[in-house]
Amino acid sequence: MRLNFSTPLLRGAAVFALAACTAMLVHAGPTVDAIKKRGQLVCGVSQGSAGLSLADSQGKWSGLDVDLCRALAAAVLGSPDKVRYVPLSSQQRFPALVSGEIDVLSRNTTVTSGRDAGQPYVSTAVVFYDGQGFLVPRKLGVKSATQLNGAQVCVQPGTNNEQNLVDWFAAHKLKYRPVVIENLVELEKAFYAGRCDVYLSDASTLAASRAARAAKADDYVILPERVNKSPLSPWVRREDGNWADIVTWTVHAVVAAEELGLSSTNVDSFLESKDPQIRRLLGTDPGIGKSFQLEERWAYQVIKSVGNYGEIWDRNVGPQTPLKLERGQNAQWNKGGLLYAPPFQ
Numbered sequence: 001m002r003l004n005f006s007t008p009l010l011r012g013a014a015v016f017a018l019a020a021c022t023a024m025l026v027h028a029g030p031t032v033d034a035i036k037k038r039g040q041l042v043c044g045v046s047q048g049s050a051g052l053s054l055a056d057s058q059g060k061w062s063g064l065d066v067d068l069c070r071a072l073a074a075a076v077l078g079s080p081d082k083v084r085y086v087p088l089s090s091q092q093r094f095p096a097l098v099s100g101e102i103d104v105l106s107r108n109t110t111v112t113s114g115r116d117a118g119q120p121y122v123s124t125a126v127v128f129y130d131g132q133g134f135l136v137p138r139k140l141g142v143k144s145a146t147q148l149n150g151a152q153v154c155v156q157p158g159t160n161n162e163q164n165l166v167d168w169f170a171a172h173k174l175k176y177r178p179v180v181i182e183n184l185v186e187l188e189k190a191f192y193a194g195r196c197d198v199y200l201s202d203a204s205t206l207a208a209s210r211a212a213r214a215a216k217a218d219d220y221v222i223l224p225e226r227v228n229k230s231p232l233s234p235w236v237r238r239e240d241g242n243w244a245d246i247v248t249w250t251v252h253a254v255v256a257a258e259e260l261g262l263s264s265t266n267v268d269s270f271l272e273s274k275d276p277q278i279r280r281l282l283g284t285d286p287g288i289g290k291s292f293q294l295e296e297r298w299a300y301q302v303i304k305s306v307g308n309y310g311e312i313w314d315r316n317v318g319p320q321t322p323l324k325l326e327r328g329q330n331a332q333w334n335k336g337g338l339l340y341a342p343p344f345q
């Protein structure tokens with residue numbers, strides 16, 4: 001059927017539809033509006049996992065997840081310091097997001113189908129390709145998780161580790177006794193005091209824990225088996241698509257910056273670059289910022305304040321930190337890893 005726009009009714013409808021579409025395009029969305037109004041991003045983080053999100057004795061937060069909060073504050077407010085951190089346990093994290101207590105959940109949270117489908121929240125872009133593993137005292141002499149029959153396993157409730165624990169031991173026809181403790185500090189105390197033989201979590205959390213909390217890190221080993229893939233992503237409320245896009249593309253921006261050779265120290269020298277992708281990323285050629293209802297220089301602010309993905313990695317979890325993690329799967333796609341930012345176009 002061909003519509004005839006010459007009739008006043010249809011012309012009116014077309015104008016109305018255009019106005020409605022335009023309104024949708026220019027509306028920043030409730031989360032960005034709220035952040036701008038309060039002049040601060042409220043970021044949900046963990047209660048304390050070195051390298052990911054941890055507060056020092058002065059209450060200053062640092063870590064890879066924290067840097068993502070800082071990057072978002074730089075994107076929306078032009079300053080990485082305008083963040084209030086809300087420490088959350090595994091069980092508190094999603095209710096805090098749904099209730100509006102936080103703007104974004106940036107807290108070592110694994111993407112799974114069950115957490116996306118039909119939920120009032122969604123994952124955005126993967127910031128860390130992790131995998132769940134087992135930490136054991138070296139003195140047990142265990143070389144493989146298949147030797148763990150009858151072990152007492154420390155695990156936090158409300159994590160997907162808990163489900164994976166059930167599945168993995170059932171699949172390997174092994175018995176175990178779970179020791180379920182909600183507070184991470186208490187759980188780790190229990191493990192290092194010998195109340196469990198095994199601690200099951202994301203390998204990054206295990207490396208952080210061993211480095212920060214064991215009397216002697218070398219007395220503990222992470223076994224070679226990985227129970228499950230654990231891609232970690234920031235999460236937002238499903239209802240706010242523009243905010244979901246901003247979080248997704250902020251992650252892509254730091255990944256793309258590394259691929260394109262931009263860093264916190266050299267980004268200024270790229271502002272007049274001739275490369276169209278760099279010009280669009282940095283807002284030299286306008287467009288992307290406006291579509292997100294941000295300043296055109298949003299990604300420049302992000303890169304200038306927190307750096308590219310490699311800088312974030314090195315600062316928080318890389319070989320020079322207590323976690324000593326190699327890039328592995330978190331290397332760029334053209335260096336044998338899985339990081340792959342879509343084009344800024």
Ligand SMILES: N[C@@H](CCC(=O)N[C@@H](CS)C(=O)NCC(=O)O)C(=O)O
Pocket residue numbers: 045046047048049088089090108109110155156158159160161182183184200201202205230
């Ligand atoms: N990535 C897993 C595990 C995340 C998780 O909550 N891990 C625990 C350690 S087992 C943690 O980091 N807890 C920090 C806290 O409770 O503050 C998930 O999303 O369920």
